[in-house]
Amino acid sequence: MIEFRSVSYAFGDVPVLEDLSLEIGDGEFVLLAGANGSGKTTLLRHCNGLLEPDSGTVVVDGTPVADNVVAARSSVGMVFQHPRDQFVAATVGADVAFGPENLGLECDEIDRRVENALEAVNLAGRKAERIDALSGGEQSRVAIAGALAMEPSHLVLDEPFTGLDDPARRSVLERLESLSAAGTGVVLATHDLRDVFSLADRVVAMQAGQVVVDDAPTRALADLESLAIRIPETTRERC
Amino acid sequence: MIEFRSVSYAFGDVPVLEDLSLEIGDGEFVLLAGANGSGKTTLLRHCNGLLEPDSGTVVVDGTPVADNVVAARSSVGMVFQHPRDQFVAATVGADVAFGPENLGLECDEIDRRVENALEAVNLAGRKAERIDALSGGEQSRVAIAGALAMEPSHLVLDEPFTGLDDPARRSVLERLESLSAAGTGVVLATHDLRDVFSLADRVVAMQAGQVVVDDAPTRALADLESLAIRIPETTRERC
Amino acid sequence: MLTYEPDDTLAHRLDPRAKLAVQIGFATTALAHTTIPALAVLSLLTAGILYSTRVHLIRTLVAFRFALAILVIAPLIAALTLGPTWIDWADGQASLQASYRVVLILLVSAAYVRSTPIRHSRAAIQRTIPGKPGQLLGIGIALVFRFLPVIQRDITTIRDAMAARLGTERSALERASTLGIRSLARAFERADRLSLALQARCFAWNPTLPPLAFSRRDWGVLVFALALGLTAVL
Amino acid sequence: MATDQQSVDLVEGDVVRSFARAALLAVLIGASAPVAIPIGPAPITLQVLFVFLAGLVLGPLWGSFSMVLYLAAGAVGVPVFAGMETGFGVLVGETGGYLWSYPIAAGLIGLFVHRGTDLRDPAEQPLILVVIALLAGLVVIYGIGVSYMAQVLRLDLWEALLVGMIPFIPGDLLKLAAAIAIVKSGRLNVAN
Numbered sequence: 001m002i003e004f005r006s007v008s009y010a011f012g013d014v015p016v017l018e019d020l021s022l023e024i025g026d027g028e029f030v031l032l033a034g035a036n037g038s039g040k041t042t043l044l045r046h047c048n049g050l051l052e053p054d055s056g057t058v059v060v061d062g063t064p065v066a067d068n069v070v071a072a073r074s075s076v077g078m079v080f081q082h083p084r085d086q087f088v089a090a091t092v093g094a095d096v097a098f099g100p101e102n103l104g105l106e107c108d109e110i111d112r113r114v115e116n117a118l119e120a121v122n123l124a125g126r127k128a129e130r131i132d133a134l135s136g137g138e139q140s141r142v143a144i145a146g147a148l149a150m151e152p153s154h155l156v157l158d159e160p161f162t163g164l165d166d167p168a169r170r171s172v173l174e175r176l177e178s179l180s181a182a183g184t185g186v187v188l189a190t191h192d193l194r195d196v197f198s199l200a201d202r203v204v205a206m207q208a209g210q211v212v213v214d215d216a217p218t219r220a221l222a223d224l225e226s227l228a229i230r231i232p233e234t235t236r237e238r239c
Numbered sequence: 240m241i242e243f244r245s246v247s248y249a250f251g252d253v254p255v256l257e258d259l260s261l262e263i264g265d266g267e268f269v270l271l272a273g274a275n276g277s278g279k280t281t282l283l284r285h286c287n288g289l290l291e292p293d294s295g296t297v298v299v300d301g302t303p304v305a306d307n308v309v310a311a312r313s314s315v316g317m318v319f320q321h322p323r324d325q326f327v328a329a330t331v332g333a334d335v336a337f338g339p340e341n342l343g344l345e346c347d348e349i350d351r352r353v354e355n356a357l358e359a360v361n362l363a364g365r366k367a368e369r370i371d372a373l374s375g376g377e378q379s380r381v382a383i384a385g386a387l388a389m390e391p392s393h394l395v396l397d398e399p400f401t402g403l404d405d406p407a408r409r410s411v412l413e414r415l416e417s418l419s420a421a422g423t424g425v426v427l428a429t430h431d432l433r434d435v436f437s438l439a440d441r442v443v444a445m446q447a448g449q450v451v452v453d454d455a456p457t458r459a460l461a462d463l464e465s466l467a468i469r470i471p472e473t474t475r476e477r478c
Numbered sequence: 479m480l481t482y483e484p485d486d487t488l489a490h491r492l493d494p495r496a497k498l499a500v501q502i503g504f505a506t507t508a509l510a511h512t513t514i515p516a517l518a519v520l521s522l523l524t525a526g527i528l529y530s531t532r533v534h535l536i537r538t539l540v541a542f543r544f545a546l547a548i549l550v551i552a553p554l555i556a557a558l559t560l561g562p563t564w565i566d567w568a569d570g571q572a573s574l575q576a577s578y579r580v581v582l583i584l585l586v587s588a589a590y591v592r593s594t595p596i597r598h599s600r601a602a603i604q605r606t607i608p609g610k611p612g613q614l615l616g617i618g619i620a621l622v623f624r625f626l627p628v629i630q631r632d633i634t635t636i637r638d639a640m641a642a643r644l645g646t647e648r649s650a651l652e653r654a655s656t657l658g659i660r661s662l663a664r665a666f667e668r669a670d671r672l673s674l675a676l677q678a679r680c681f682a683w684n685p686t687l688p689p690l691a692f693s694r695r696d697w698g699v700l701v702f703a704l705a706l707g708l709t710a711v712l
Numbered sequence: 713m714a715t716d717q718q719s720v721d722l723v724e725g726d727v728v729r730s731f732a733r734a735a736l737l738a739v740l741i742g743a744s745a746p747v748a749i750p751i752g753p754a755p756i757t758l759q760v761l762f763v764f765l766a767g768l769v770l771g772p773l774w775g776s777f778s779m780v781l782y783l784a785a786g787a788v789g790v791p792v793f794a795g796m797e798t799g800f801g802v803l804v805g806e807t808g809g810y811l812w813s814y815p816i817a818a819g820l821i822g823l824f825v826h827r828g829t830d831l832r833d834p835a836e837q838p839l840i841l842v843v844i845a846l847l848a849g850l851v852v853i854y855g856i857g858v859s860y861m862a863q864v865l866r867l868d869l870w871e872a873l874l875v876g877m878i879p880f881i882p883g884d885l886l887k888l889a890a891a892i893a894i895v896k897s898g899r900l901n902v903a904n
């Protein structure tokens with residue numbers, strides 16, 4: 001469980017999050033929507049202590065993030081928008097192993113986790129390949145595998161679909177769906193709600209640093225439209 | 240008019256464009272679709288001489304690009320695929336003004352263009368902000384404004400919508416629509432055909448470096464689906 | 479270009495630390511001797527190392543073409559003398575022999591480069607240099623290797639971005655400074671994002687190090703390297 | 713698992729950030745490697761510009777770390793030395809002295825400009841101080857570079873100066889001016 005308790009945060013003197021409270025349950029699939037600059041990225045970076053609130057607390061699995069950053073970082077895996085900036089090694093296997101190595105695990109355990117993580121993103125057996133030679137969709141999946149190798153209970157993704165063509169997008173989505181089915185919580189910030197809308201348990205929408213919608217997808221529809229957040233056509237017609 | 244006459248191009252020994260011919264008329268609104276790696280970006284970079292064909296010619300407004308690169312670059316404005324790739328200055332205003340300055344315009348005219356371009360992307364009044372302190376979507380918009388401010392006779396946009404929220408997307412589209420109505424040619428490469436499909440005069444789809452579809456949007460539908468290019472739901476239902 | 483190539487030579491199977499020791503031993507003795515007999519022995523040794531590591535001699539010499547210029551230039555400069563006679567052949571020859579050993583040292587290090595993937599070097603550094611500096615240096619090397627092509631591409635892209643908006647119309651100085659400043663700013667942006675990514679994955683001082691085994695064969699090579707180094711005092 | 717986590721000793725956030733910047737600066741100097749004009753035993757390169765920037769922007773500690781990282785990466789096979797050369801051999805070859813001087817010069821420049829390990833904004837330091845610091849760095853580079861070259865190639869001191877220093881002075885002074893212009897431009901986000 002990830003809990004935000006009255007979190008405020010400002011970049012310098014520009015307030016970005018304002019007294020924000022939110023709970024994300026274990027195994028939940030949550031969509032995070034909101035206009036450009038509404039604070040989605042800033043919010044997500046609080047989940048694992050990359051940013052620290054100016055006031056309020058973020059609690060992961062019962063422990064405030066500030067008290068045990070390692071615990072927060074291993075239970076919340078994070079995938080950023082540009083995969084190219086987050087790889088620390090030149091090959092797939094070496095990159096995915098980076099997280100587990102930092103946790104000080106045994107070599108066998110590291111190998112096991114790397115295999116599992118790559119399998120979960122449908123890249124089993126491609127450990128030795130050079131990351132630069134992979135396609136965009138494959139790179140996104142390697143980035144996800146890097147987070148999964150920490151065996152997190154939540155996976156947080158900040159616009160993971162940018163630049164992906166439809167088959168690649170689907171392949172990433174399918175992976176998220178099966179992870180979610182297997183019990184991993186997924187928090188997904190995106191402007192493009194196609195396909196994901198039907199997968200999600202909840203939609204959280206932000207506006208100017210505050211949560212203004214927090215509801216099941218079908219019930220959130222009207223509110224989202226009033227926020228100028230675009231919902232997929234098929235969904236609208238179905239309701 | 241932009242003409243590709245039997246253009247071939249290879250990165251090293253990997254052929255990317257193969258004997259490709261294509262004409263884009265003045266004031267036409269053309270969509271460029273195709274899977275990741277099909278060669279869209281490579282094609283677009285030929286329009287203003289950032290890449291030169293290994294064989295064949297690219298002709299802009301009657302003059303081969305190779306003969307007068309400056310002319311080609313003042314008539315073809317370009318938005319790069321990754322907004323961050325495009326910035327040359329530290330603040331919003333300085334970056335958007337970069338192109339007009341190079342055109343040797345008067346200061347007043349430069350200011351007018353900068354204001355006008357920023358308005359089109361919903362960033363009016365944010366000239367003084369540092370680009371690296373903007374959110375992802377805001378950065379994409381600055382990149383678009385930089386090309387708009389050149390007021391070129393053709394606008395080439397390589398996935399300009401990544402990370403844009405819906406109001407910004409609509410605003411940019413409206414501007415493109417009115418530019419196109421006023422005679423500016425627009426070439427738009429994107430994986431997300433929502434809304435643009437109905438605006439376009441033509442859809443060009445690429446596969447493995449060749450143009451495989453080139454038709455009016457409604458007639459291109461079946462072909463696009465067979466290429467795994469996703470067309471907007473509403474379009475499909477309407478037909 | 480000189481780079482690691484997967485293969486199955488003896489050198490490929492050795493521990494990087496043993497190979498590093500050989501290079502140091504070789505350099506130590508080569509820097510101490512410039513007599514023709516010594517150079518002959520060193521040449522034979524170099525030939526042996528190159529042959530057993532399957533280093534392509536010509537390609538390697540091409541890779542070091544900048545350094546090779548010294549073979550011509552240094553002796554010429556050394557031979558020039560101010561004053562009568564103007565040319566001192568003995569000086570020139572001494573310098574020629576001194577330059578030649580540098581080429582041998584470069585060739586021996588080419589054998590290391592061809593036979594050692596970066597991740598092995600990284601592991602060796604983390605195991606050899608104790609504490610935090612060793613850890614940062616090891617990861618740092620992996621990062622330099624990973625980001626070199628990324629930054630190279632960034633620089634081309636910035637040049638393209640300027641060209642696309644007719645930056646070519648500006649003065650050379652202005653273009654160079656825009657390119658320089660932007661490249662630097664861009665690299666720092668990447669660094670800041672990388673630092674978030676590292677933290678998100680629990681970047682720690684005490685990670686599990688990639689496995690590396692120092693075998694009997696490596697001990698043998700190490701002894702050889704030591705012996706080689708000791709010949710410096712002969 | 714819980715005990716595992718207790719023992720994980722995270723690298724502090726500000727260290728990670730400085731480290732990442734040092735690594736990327738090492739990448740940048742490496743990326744400048746293809747620009748090498750051979751004019752003698754040592755080529756004309758851009759390296760000195762980045763040595764200046766390392767000291768100015770990263771300070772004495774991370775500036776010299778960045779340069780050590782550059783040397784280490786080059787030694788183990790990343791093609792970052794002048795003309796994209798690589799290998800331990802280059803470090804003991806005729807230009808090795810210049811290379812070894814980079815960490816020292818960057819550290820020295822950093823010490824002058826930041827007067828300690830707490831970083832200050834180099835743009836706000838007195839110009840004269842910055843110029844002296846960079847000149848001192850350059851003296852260190854020439855001093856170590858030229859004397860090592862003389863040693864390895866068996867050149868007399870004046871011969872070594874003739875090929876190892878004099879031809880580079882105008883270019884290196886330009887790089888000095890460029891480094892100052894870059895930090896003064898305010899376009900780098902150097903604030904911490």
Ligand SMILES: Nc1ncnc2c1ncn2[C@@H]1O[C@H](COP(=O)(O)OP(=O)(O)OP(=O)(O)O)[C@@H](O)[C@H]1O
Pocket residue numbers: 011014016034035036037038039040041042043371372373374375376377402
């Ligand atoms: N490093 C920074 N320094 C100063 N202000 C910042 C910084 N990063 C973000 N901001 C500001 O904080 C606000 C929220 O940014 P954030 O990145 O969280 O938005 P977002 O919801 O993720 O937007 P997007 O959809 O565009 O990604 C923006 O107005 C932005 O300008």
Ligand SMILES: Nc1ncnc2c1ncn2[C@@H]1O[C@H](COP(=O)(O)OP(=O)(O)OP(=O)(O)O)[C@@H](O)[C@H]1O
Pocket residue numbers: 136163165250253255273274275276277278279280281282320
């Ligand atoms: N700089 C480069 N060096 C080598 N190969 C390249 C380079 N840039 C692109 N390619 C290759 O050329 C092909 C076409 O790339 P291009 O970027 O034009 O595709 P695209 O249609 O724009 O794809 P996307 O939808 O991912 O942007 C790809 O297979 C790619 O791997």
Ligand SMILES: O=C(O)CCCC[C@@H]1SC[C@@H]2NC(=O)N[C@@H]21
Pocket residue numbers: 754755756757758759760792793794802807808810811853857880883884
């Ligand atoms: O082999 C290398 O990578 C080192 C080359 C050293 C070049 C020196 S540094 C000072 C001087 N200024 C230059 O431009 N080149 C030389």
Ligand SMILES: [Mg+2]
Pocket residue numbers: 040041042158374375376
């Ligand atoms: Mg964001």
Ligand SMILES: [Mg+2]
Pocket residue numbers: 279280281320397
């Ligand atoms: Mg593209």
